[in-house]
Amino acid sequence: MNAPLCRISGQAINRAIDFGIQPLGNGFLLPEFFSSEYFYPMEMGFCETSMMFQLIEQPAPEQMFHEHYAFYSSTSRYMEWHFAEFANQVKQSGYLAKVDPFVVELGCNDGIMLKNFASAGMRHLGIEPSRNVAAVANGNGVRTLSEFFSEAVAEKIVREEGQADAFLAANVMCHIPDMLGVVKGIRALLKPTGVVMFEDPYLGDVIEKTSYDQIYDEHVFLFSAHSVQYMFQLHGMELIDVLPQKTHGGSMRYVLAHAGAYPVSQAVTQLFVKEQELGLHKQSTFETFRRSIEQSRVDLVNLLRELKSQGKRIAGYGATSKSTTVLNYCGIGPDLIEFISDTTPIKQGKFTPGMHIPVKPYEVFQASPPDYAVLFAWNHAEEIMAKEKAFVEAGGRWIVHIPKVQVLG
Ligand code: JHZ
Ligand code: SAH
Numbered sequence: 001m002n003a004p005l006c007r008i009s010g011q012a013i014n015r016a017i018d019f020g021i022q023p024l025g026n027g028f029l030l031p032e033f034f035s036s037e038y039f040y041p042m043e044m045g046f047c048e049t050s051m052m053f054q055l056i057e058q059p060a061p062e063q064m065f066h067e068h069y070a071f072y073s074s075t076s077r078y079m080e081w082h083f084a085e086f087a088n089q090v091k092q093s094g095y096l097a098k099v100d101p102f103v104v105e106l107g108c109n110d111g112i113m114l115k116n117f118a119s120a121g122m123r124h125l126g127i128e129p130s131r132n133v134a135a136v137a138n139g140n141g142v143r144t145l146s147e148f149f150s151e152a153v154a155e156k157i158v159r160e161e162g163q164a165d166a167f168l169a170a171n172v173m174c175h176i177p178d179m180l181g182v183v184k185g186i187r188a189l190l191k192p193t194g195v196v197m198f199e200d201p202y203l204g205d206v207i208e209k210t211s212y213d214q215i216y217d218e219h220v221f222l223f224s225a226h227s228v229q230y231m232f233q234l235h236g237m238e239l240i241d242v243l244p245q246k247t248h249g250g251s252m253r254y255v256l257a258h259a260g261a262y263p264v265s266q267a268v269t270q271l272f273v274k275e276q277e278l279g280l281h282k283q284s285t286f287e288t289f290r291r292s293i294e295q296s297r298v299d300l301v302n303l304l305r306e307l308k309s310q311g312k313r314i315a316g317y318g319a320t321s322k323s324t325t326v327l328n329y330c331g332i333g334p335d336l337i338e339f340i341s342d343t344t345p346i347k348q349g350k351f352t353p354g355m356h357i358p359v360k361p362y363e364v365f366q367a368s369p370p371d372y373a374v375l376f377a378w379n380h381a382e383e384i385m386a387k388e389k390a391f392v393e394a395g396g397r398w399i400v401h402i403p404k405v406q407v408l409g
Pocket of ligand 2: 061108109130133147169170
């Protein structure tokens with residue numbers, strides 16, 4: 001068998017962590033589709049040249065992002081606030097032209113960030129291949145093209161609308177396998193003074209917190225400053241700043257520009273040093289990570305089985321993409337978790353990918369609260385716990401698995 005190759009450097013990847021056969025992270029489905037459900041082998045590998053931690057195989061983009069895409073960004077109040085802040089920071093950054101600046105966002109979903117530019121009357125364009133969420137964005141006055149971003153799409157935008165001052169992306173760059181095509185497209189699309197600002201779950205946080213559930217079909221890469229610098233430098237661009245974020249359990253916002261256009265902030269140099277200390281550039285780190293993941297699985301399954309043997313009712317909170325990895329990797333099905341509560345209409349009445357736990361509207365959780373709720377949306381813990389005080393006061397308990405498996409309270 002030939003060694004798999006890195007999508008960035010073209011060199012051989014070292015196999016690192018095997019999660020076995022997995023379904024699509026957002027493939028919530030009805031029983032009539034159980035027998036034809038799609039599975040693929042989910043295994044992560046590491047390239048010592050590009051320092052990129054990546055899926056060895058990924059399903060085709062069209063299989064994941066289409067007109068029935070199940071993730072709608074505007075389901076969290078905190079994320080609405082976060083993206084309003086992000087937009088404000090871009091507006092005040094000093095990087096935008098004084099006259100008629102143009103902002104492009106990749107993977108704008110339902111318009112959660114771009115609506116803050118649209119409402120200010122600024123020239124903007126979203127690129128969003130999942131047609132159902134793109135339609136919501138367009139309906140909210142956010143001008144959105146429903147396509148997969150590529151070098152060709154970038155060239156078309158330049159021809160029709162000119163170059164951009166800012167190229168933004170949140171939780172989407174790490175989804176795109178043809179990253180070098182994206183980097184080339186960005187280089188063509190950006191003005192000489194333009195900047196790229198994108199954020200994604202940060203590899204350093206994922207390893208420190210054993211948040212292995214950030215690994216699923218959509219996340220083909222987990223970035224570090226090392227790997228981001230490597231891939232952009234291949235095409236004449238460089239990191240000029242890095243800004244840690246607390247969203248999605250610990251993310252990093254990367255700011256990049258054409259090489260030499262702006263000074264490089266000290267934060268970049270400091271993060272490179274920190275990443276060397278954490279070992280994000282070397283294979284052995286992923287061995288340790290794999291052992292922590294295996295331990296987390298043992299701990300979670302033991303806890304749920306123990307509670308179940310005591311006759312307790314357990315439900316899940318948030319039918320996240322992340323939960324697909326946890327449930328399938330740990331082999332947790334409806335025998336342990338009765339249902340998962342979720343506020344997203346398109347997920348309700350369906351079953352979770354692979355393990356087929358029913359997804360129910362939030363009203364079911366309220367009407368019939370379980371003894372224990374596994375917080376699959378652990379990245380939204382602050383927001384959720386603030387509004388679920390009554391659940392705890394009535395004797396309900398949260399189970400979290402990040403950073404370690406435990407019952408809270
Ligand atoms: P949440 C998705 O990941 C997929 P997921 C994707 N790959 C990615 O990177 C991130 O988003 C950005 C529900 N909910 O944000 C709504 C409640 O029911 O953790 C969502 O279905 N009640 C693009 O799916 C889910 O939980 C609530 O009070 O892991 C949260 O999904 C809140 C706040 C959420 O992303
Ligand atoms: N930025 C939003 C949405 C993240 S979901 C947020 O942070 O909440 C990721 C989005 O990226 C999905 O809506 C998906 O359809 C989109 N996407 C996936 N591949 C893409 C590509 N090649 N070009 C543009 N968008 C893409």
